[in-house]
Amino acid sequence: MRAEIVLRRTKFEGVLTDSERLFTKNLVPSARVYGERLYDYRGEEYREWVPSRSKLAAYLKLGGKTFPFREGSKVLYLGAASGTTASHISDILAEGRVYCVEISPRSFRDLVAVCERRGNMVPILGDAARPEDYSLVMEDVDVVYQDVAQKNQVSMFLKNMRAFEAGDGMIAIKARSEDVARPPKEIFEEAERKLRREGLRVVENLPLDPLEKDHAMIVVSMK
Ligand SMILES: C[S@@+](CC[C@H](N)C(=O)[O-])C[C@H]1O[C@@H](n2cnc3c(N)ncnc32)[C@H](O)[C@@H]1O
Structure with missing residues (x-):
């Protein structure tokens, strides 16, 4: 089980936030690309998008x-x-x-x-x-x-x-x-x-x- 999180949309298509961090919906559930954290929101998986890496x-x-x-x-x-x-x-x-x-x-x-x-x-x-x-x-x-x-x-x-x-x-x-x-x-x-x-x-x-x-x-x- 992944940690649950509450997200809301931003004005940028496909980019969500928990008010602090940015997230995108994982196209390949369970797969990480660079060690980023994964979360569940309403039954779907989201990847944290880390500003120090991107x-x-x-x-x-x-x-x-x-x-x-x-x-x-x-x-x-x-x-x-x-x-x-x-x-x-x-x-x-x-x-x-x-x-x-x-x-x-x-x-x-x-x-x-x-x-x-x-x-x-x-x-x-x-x-x-x-x-x-x-x-x-x-x-x-x-x-x-x-x-x-x-x-x-x-x-x-x-x-x-x-x-x-x-x-x-x-x-x-x-x-x-x-x-x-x-x-x-x-x-x-x-x-x-x-x-x-x-x-x-x-x-x-x-x-x-x-x-x-x-x-x-x-x-x-x-x-
Ligand atoms: C700062 S890194 C890119 C990081 C990446 N954009 C990211 O955010 O995940 C710069 C990359 O550009 C590549 N690069 C440098 N000159 C290039 C060129 N002429 N054509 C294609 N790639 C090049 C380097 O090998 C390096 O992997």
């Missing part, structure tokens, strides 16, 4: 207002690592699909194990800077979500937004990956300017301190 959860905890994921969304996730955040997105889009690109073979092995249990997660071993390499196994998507912690994060993101005609996007910018010497605020503002110059509408640019030091989440829309 920049997307940190963004919501810190007051992020825009959340483009829907039950039927198609999502391209760049930098999926072993699938921690991607698995919560997979819970939310129970009727959709999340294509997960990861460059590290070590992380990819763990990612494949997560995807094998989750019918809506597709693992892709590849370099997010080269969308042409994986376009054959993809379809157009509604949302691009990127968290690669690498130089040239914005260019990589733009390439993928265009290649798969995404209408919405979220990019977790790690300032130190762009330039260790410059103040993070400058890097976040520069990223925002570049996105605007390329014709995207920047909806939010939210620093993730103190949950994720020197990171910001930038949310964009093509609409």
